[in-house]
Amino acid sequence: MRRAARKRTTRQLEEVFKALQGDHTHPFAHEIYRRVHKKLRRISLATVYRNLHNLVEEGKIRTLLLDEQGARFDPETSQHDHFVCVRCGRVVDLFLRQARRIDLSPLAKQGYVVTTHNLTVHGTCQACVARRRTSKPQRPAARKA
Amino acid sequence: MRRAARKRTTRQLEEVFKALQGDHTHPFAHEIYRRVHKKLRRISLATVYRNLHNLVEEGKIRTLLLDEQGARFDPETSQHDHFVCVRCGRVVDLFLRQARRIDLSPLAKQGYVVTTHNLTVHGTCQACVARRRTSKPQRPAARKA
DNA sequence: TTGCTTGCAAATTTTTTGCAAAAAC
DNA sequence: GTTTTTGCAAAAAATTTGCAAGCAA
Numbered sequence: 001m002r003r004a005a006r007k008r009t010t011r012q013l014e015e016v017f018k019a020l021q022g023d024h025t026h027p028f029a030h031e032i033y034r035r036v037h038k039k040l041r042r043i044s045l046a047t048v049y050r051n052l053h054n055l056v057e058e059g060k061i062r063t064l065l066l067d068e069q070g071a072r073f074d075p076e077t078s079q080h081d082h083f084v085c086v087r088c089g090r091v092v093d094l095f096l097r098q099a100r101r102i103d104l105s106p107l108a109k110q111g112y113v114v115t116t117h118n119l120t121v122h123g124t125c126q127a128c129v130a131r132r133r134t135s136k137p138q139r140p141a142a143r144k145a
Numbered sequence: 146m147r148r149a150a151r152k153r154t155t156r157q158l159e160e161v162f163k164a165l166q167g168d169h170t171h172p173f174a175h176e177i178y179r180r181v182h183k184k185l186r187r188i189s190l191a192t193v194y195r196n197l198h199n200l201v202e203e204g205k206i207r208t209l210l211l212d213e214q215g216a217r218f219d220p221e222t223s224q225h226d227h228f229v230c231v232r233c234g235r236v237v238d239l240f241l242r243q244a245r246r247i248d249l250s251p252l253a254k255q256g257y258v259v260t261t262h263n264l265t266v267h268g269t270c271q272a273c274v275a276r277r278r279t280s281k282p283q284r285p286a287a288r289k290a
Numbered sequence: 291t292t293g294c295t296t297g298c299a300a301a302t303t304t305t306t307t308g309c310a311a312a313a314a315c
Numbered sequence: 316g317t318t319t320t321t322g323c324a325a326a327a328a329a330t331t332t333g334c335a336a337g338c339a340a
Contacts, residue, residue: 099248
């Protein structure tokens with residue numbers, strides 16, 4: 001069943017949105033809840049989820065499904081890709097520009113209507129490469145695509 | 146904690162693997178369970194999950210995280226991309242070849258070690274475009290990346 | 291026999307939902 | 316004042332885990 005469009009602006013919605021502004025860490029819902037909860041002590045996790053979905057539907061933020069850790073949220077709505085460190089879990093925005101050319105017109109010719117596409121790169125980030133020999137993974141290694 | 150490497154071959158493992166061979170539908174774990182369960186009536190879903198993970202670790206199959214429906218499994222381990230129909234949920238293998246050029250050397254220069262990358266295209270498949278005006282979505286529309 | 295793997299059931303984790311009360315307009 | 320949104324608690328859905336018993340080597 002389709003979620004009805006949001007009709008009112010609430011303090012909860014505003015704080016959820018603000019919690020993501022300028023953020024480049026691609027947090028999970030519970031982290032966003034943690035941040036908003038500092039401002040609005042009575043807010044519930046359910047409300048955070050509902051408002052995250054509202055914002056996604058309005059195109060103000062994006063949902064990222066990058067690994068088995070669950071959904072992350074991204075205030076950056078322009079076209080860009082992501083790097084996920086399989087060791088520490090960090091997600092970095094990638095702006096590959098000329099290094100990336102994906103021509104989806106072959107799909108259009110076959111009758112597909114393309115709405116979005118996304119590229120995710122998995123590997124080890126600089127920091128984790130540096131400490132590779134000495135320490136253990138910071139999180140369960142992703143068993144991945 | 147790291148999962149210990151598999152050491153024995155069981156009927157359950159073999160059937161899970163066989164259930165995926167030649168399959169292009171990218172099934173979820175419960176569908177694989179359903180198939181294997183026809184052969185091995187006593188197998189449990191937990192065993193299917195454990196063996197799917199074993200096969201992924203051995204590189205015999207791949208896990209696909211394409212949308213919020215959860216993990217799918219793919220016996221095709223060669224480099225390829227995926228199209229996900231947001232209307233019916235169908236997943237199609239894409240072999241974009243020349244239409245796709247992704248140069249990840251800029252990442253290497255920045256110190257990242259890249260292990261894998263994947264491209265997912267979302268949109269509407271031919272069949273769903275055809276019935277677009279008349280029918281409703283076959284599944285909840287993905288609120289997506 | 292030895293010890294890895296299974297089946298079962300319970301536990302986890304993440305996200306969603308029903309409903310009365312509170313807030314927005 | 317009316318309708319939407321919230322908070323809470325419970326439900327759902329997907330996946331994982333403990334453990335005794337079963338099976339592979």
